[in-house]
Amino acid sequence: MSIHINAKPGEIAETILLPGDPLRARYIAETFLEDARCYNEVRGMLGFTGSYKGHRISVQGTGMGVPSISIYANELIREYGVKQLIRVGTCGGMREDVKVRDVILAMTATTDSAANHQLFPGFTFAPAADFDLLHRAYRATVEKGLAVKVGNILTADNFYRESMDPVKKLADYGVLAVEMESSALYTIAARHGAKALSVLTVSDHLFSGEADTTAEERQTTFNDMIVVALEAAVQGA
Numbered sequence: 001m002s003i004h005i006n007a008k009p010g011e012i013a014e015t016i017l018l019p020g021d022p023l024r025a026r027y028i029a030e031t032f033l034e035d036a037r038c039y040n041e042v043r044g045m046l047g048f049t050g051s052y053k054g055h056r057i058s059v060q061g062t063g064m065g066v067p068s069i070s071i072y073a074n075e076l077i078r079e080y081g082v083k084q085l086i087r088v089g090t091c092g093g094m095r096e097d098v099k100v101r102d103v104i105l106a107m108t109a110t111t112d113s114a115a116n117h118q119l120f121p122g123f124t125f126a127p128a129a130d131f132d133l134l135h136r137a138y139r140a141t142v143e144k145g146l147a148v149k150v151g152n153i154l155t156a157d158n159f160y161r162e163s164m165d166p167v168k169k170l171a172d173y174g175v176l177a178v179e180m181e182s183s184a185l186y187t188i189a190a191r192h193g194a195k196a197l198s199v200l201t202v203s204d205h206l207f208s209g210e211a212d213t214t215a216e217e218r219q220t221t222f223n224d225m226i227v228v229a230l231e232a233a234v235q236g237a
């Protein structure tokens with residue numbers, strides 16, 4: 001047991017999917033995993049272990065934002081020996097060539113989070129995805145014929161902001177989309193020699209005025225993203 005997860009030793013698989021929303025963790029377990037069993041209900045942050053194509057896989061909600069995912073990533077890696085962590089989440093498109101429903105594979109995550117500024121005073125650390133996971137996920141998107149973009153994303157501390165100017169500037173520098181967790185996941189994984197990747201689906205666009213996805217479309221695009229993450233997880237195993 002760790003402070004925020006009450007699984008017994010061995011109940012969590014070495015490979016885990018990490019949605020922000022714990023109810024999505026349950027949806028993934030019920031829809032995609034065989035023989036899924038719940039191992040965590042502490043704070044309602046549900047976690048399950050089951051199997052996909054014969055491989056043991058867990059799925060754990062992380063909550064929203066860097067502090068919350070940092071707690072789960074640390075405990076999963078350090079207390080439960082998790083080795084491959086794949087975030088599956090939503091993001092807001094920032095560039096014109098990014099469309100609602102696209103899949104984004106986050107090669108790196110720029111951040112305004114105080115966490116990394118405190119960790120590396122005087123440096124700008126570049127949190128990066130694991131190349132093997134990224135490569136496998138990219139192959140899975142191509143095989144499924146999905147619209148995919150690979151590149152830099154923004155992990156932001158604020159969902160609501162007073163000015164869009166800094167975000168627009170980052171878009172000018174190639175940043176594709178914004179979410180709130182990946183820089184922490186990549187940094188913590190790097191520290192402990194674990195592999196990490198964020199597979200995201202664009203749920204809305206900050207600038208284009210493109211209509212948000214409907215609930216049904218969100219489900220379909222979300223399912224595509226989960227299959228990409230699961231295929232990336234098991235192809236290398």
Ligand SMILES: O=P(O)(O)O[C@H]1O[C@H](CO)[C@@H](O)[C@H]1O
Nearest residue numbers: 019020021064089090179180
């Ligand atoms: O869909 P999830 O995984 O929660 O991710 C995104 O959605 C939340 C904001 O609505 C933030 O957690 C952001 O990163």
Ligand SMILES: O=c1cc[nH]c(=O)[nH]1
Nearest residue numbers: 090091092178179180
């Ligand atoms: O605009 C958005 C959409 C999803 N997640 C975010 O953090 N921002």
